[in-house]
Amino acid sequence: MARIVAVVNQKGGVGKTTTTVNLAACLGELGQRVLVVDSDPQSNATTGLGIDKRKLRATLYEVLLDQAAASETRLTTASNGVDILPATVELTGADLELVDAPRREYRLRDALRTVRDEYDLVLIDCPPSLGLLTLNALVAADGVLIPIQCEFYALEGYSQLLKTVLRVRASFNHSLAIDGVLLTMYDGRTANSAQVASEVRRYFAHLVFDTVIARNVRLAEAPSHGQAISTYDSNSKGALNYRQLAEEVVRRAGEE
Amino acid sequence: MARIVAVVNQKGGVGKTTTTVNLAACLGELGQRVLVVDSDPQSNATTGLGIDKRKLRATLYEVLLDQAAASETRLTTASNGVDILPATVELTGADLELVDAPRREYRLRDALRTVRDEYDLVLIDCPPSLGLLTLNALVAADGVLIPIQCEFYALEGYSQLLKTVLRVRASFNHSLAIDGVLLTMYDGRTANSAQVASEVRRYFAHLVFDTVIARNVRLAEAPSHGQAISTYDSNSKGALNYRQLAEEVVRRAGEE
Ligand SMILES: Nc1ncnc2c1ncn2[C@@H]1O[C@H](COP(=O)(O)OP(=O)(O)OP(=O)(O)O)[C@@H](O)[C@H]1O
Ligand SMILES: Nc1ncnc2c1ncn2[C@@H]1O[C@H](COP(=O)(O)OP(=O)(O)OP(=O)(O)O)[C@@H](O)[C@H]1O
Ligand SMILES: [Mg+2]
Numbered sequence: 439m440a441r442i443v444a445v446v447n448q449k450g451g452v453g454k455t456t457t458t459v460n461l462a463a464c465l466g467e468l469g470q471r472v473l474v475v476d477s478d479p480q481s482n483a484t485t486g487l488g489i490d491k492r493k494l495r496a497t498l499y500e501v502l503l504d505q506a507a508a509s510e511t512r513l514t515t516a517s518n519g520v521d522i523l524p525a526t527v528e529l530t531g532a533d534l535e536l537v538d539a540p541r542r543e544y545r546l547r548d549a550l551r552t553v554r555d556e557y558d559l560v561l562i563d564c565p566p567s568l569g570l571l572t573l574n575a576l577v578a579a580d581g582v583l584i585p586i587q588c589e590f591y592a593l594e595g596y597s598q599l600l601k602t603v604l605r606v607r608a609s610f611n612h613s614l615a616i617d618g619v620l621l622t623m624y625d626g627r628t629a630n631s632a633q634v635a636s637e638v639r640r641y642f643a644h645l646v647f648d649t650v651i652a653r654n655v656r657l658a659e660a661p662s663h664g665q666a667i668s669t670y671d672s673n674s675k676g677a678l679n680y681r682q683l684a685e686e687v688v689r690r691a692g693e694e
Numbered sequence: 695m696a697r698i699v700a701v702v703n704q705k706g707g708v709g710k711t712t713t714t715v716n717l718a719a720c721l722g723e724l725g726q727r728v729l730v731v732d733s734d735p736q737s738n739a740t741t742g743l744g745i746d747k748r749k750l751r752a753t754l755y756e757v758l759l760d761q762a763a764a765s766e767t768r769l770t771t772a773s774n775g776v777d778i779l780p781a782t783v784e785l786t787g788a789d790l791e792l793v794d795a796p797r798r799e800y801r802l803r804d805a806l807r808t809v810r811d812e813y814d815l816v817l818i819d820c821p822p823s824l825g826l827l828t829l830n831a832l833v834a835a836d837g838v839l840i841p842i843q844c845e846f847y848a849l850e851g852y853s854q855l856l857k858t859v860l861r862v863r864a865s866f867n868h869s870l871a872i873d874g875v876l877l878t879m880y881d882g883r884t885a886n887s888a889q890v891a892s893e894v895r896r897y898f899a900h901l902v903f904d905t906v907i908a909r910n911v912r913l914a915e916a917p918s919h920g921q922a923i924s925t926y927d928s929n930s931k932g933a934l935n936y937r938q939l940a941e942e943v944v945r946r947a948g949e950e
């Protein structure tokens with residue numbers, strides 16, 4: 439049975455989508471079957487995996503509103519072993535339309551129940567907010583992966599995030615765990631990155647992945663080609679880092 | 695009477711806070727009086743302007759809930775001519791508490807009416823979402839300033855943002871204008887930045903500021919010292935760019 443992991447941090451631009459897309463692709467290279475769920479109306483993960491949004495008949499929006507099944511909405515991608523449950527900007531409407539709906543927090547969890555057994559891992563890319571879409575992801579998930587950018591402002595949001603995780607654990611999903619904290623955009627040339635990294639390690643201790651994702655411009659270029667880094671530039675530092683992360687994720691899963 | 699400008703983009707990490715803090719400081723250097731309103735629970739602008747959050751008695755949260763007046767909550771900062779209406783993580787609660795409140799969209803607008811005449815400009819730093827806090831900012835504002843990071847993923851969100859601006863203009867605030875679009879984190883070493891910049895100019899035409907903010911690590915370092923770039927490193931590229939922007943904003947205001 440697949441583990442469902444929400445990639446979440448309400449601080450914006452910390453590498454949630456970049457981590458979701460590239461970790462999925464690198465796990466696919468290791469022979470794992472991964473479903474990416476794009477739960478951000480900006481739908482960057484859908485574009486990052488090369489999907490043409492203009493051709494989509496159904497997306498996560500229809501799935502959450504019970505107008506389509508997850509099994510009919512997911513698509514294969516150009517990355518081996520990686521499927522996606524895509525999104526478009528229409529997903530913004532789900533917040534409003536589900537305000538009074540029954541079981542509105544459990545919609546994603548219920549929808550994924552029908553497909554999760556076909557995968558080793560489900561990765562949910564969350565928007566930079568703690569609204570209904572992120573709440574759905576946290577209720578559906580077994581664990582969270584928290585990317586933290588190695589820059590000062592990124593240090594200020596995680597107490598809010600942890601409070602939200604604890605609240606979801608208390609009211610909706612008792613087994614929600616923190617699978618790991620990932621340091622991203624580490625820039626070895628500045629003291630800033632090292633200071634932030636050591637502060638994060640002090641706070642989160644063993645939860646912090648050994649793998650650190652360095653700042654690497656190839657990671658920012660790959661999405662414009664609709665490719666994961668392992669396809670766009672297999673020899674880049676970004677590809678190396680995300681392959682290391684994929685191996686660490688597999689190793690950690692085996693140790694549980 | 696002060697112009698109220700909301701610095702807004704639901705895409706995360708595009709430079710909203712960095713622009714709010716540094717544009718305010720550089721306008722202060724030109725002799726303008728600026729009020730920064732921090733309407734993001736992550737309260738990065740509050741930290742970026744050197745405020746110790748542990749010592750705050752009242753913040754924007756109390757102001758929105760009518761428990762404190764804006765005039766008693768704002769603080770002076772170390773940047774000449776710049777005051778701040780600070781925030782803490784508690785602001786997250788405003789969303790929930792105002793759900794059924796009367797005039798919930800007008801709370802910020804009403805609160806700022808009492809202080810705006812003491813300033814030349816009010817800059818509202820928004821969170822990376824289009825929820826009630828951003829809605830309050832759009833209803834209170836005369837115009838919006840939209841930072842767009844020169845990276846591919848940042849191209850995918852502005853249709854959602856423009857729809858929201860139009861909706862607010864139709865239902866709450868008929869005179870809301872787009873004051874400008876600011877290109878940020880431009881990295882001359884990669885083709886990516888130039889492609890994104892030309893795409894943004896094609897879409898927004900004359901609305902795009904002539905000033906482009908280059909990627910400059912000193913901008914990411916300044917917040918850890920609680921200083922604006924003009925204080926932290928006055929000779930940096932980042933300080934130069936934001937001074938240029940301040941001059942352009944003043945020039946544009948004069949031409950209206
Ligand atoms: N390690 C890295 N090195 C360089 N650029 C990166 C790296 N990781 C991500 N980026 C770029 O930084 C920007 C922000 O990353 P990304 O969009 O993945 O963050 P996010 O947390 O998903 O943002 P949002 O909060 O808007 O969802 C993107 O343009 C991305 O291409
Ligand atoms: N021109 C720049 N060059 C280098 N770093 C920058 C630049 N502008 C902003 N940064 C850094 O990039 C990160 C994101 O910027 P910032 O926090 O201002 O964005 P934001 O849009 O306010 O994010 P959020 O969506 O979380 O509110 C911060 O660590 C900031 O210090
Ligand atoms: Mg994202």
Ligand SMILES: [Mg+2]
Binds near residue numbers: 712820
């Ligand atoms: Mg910000």
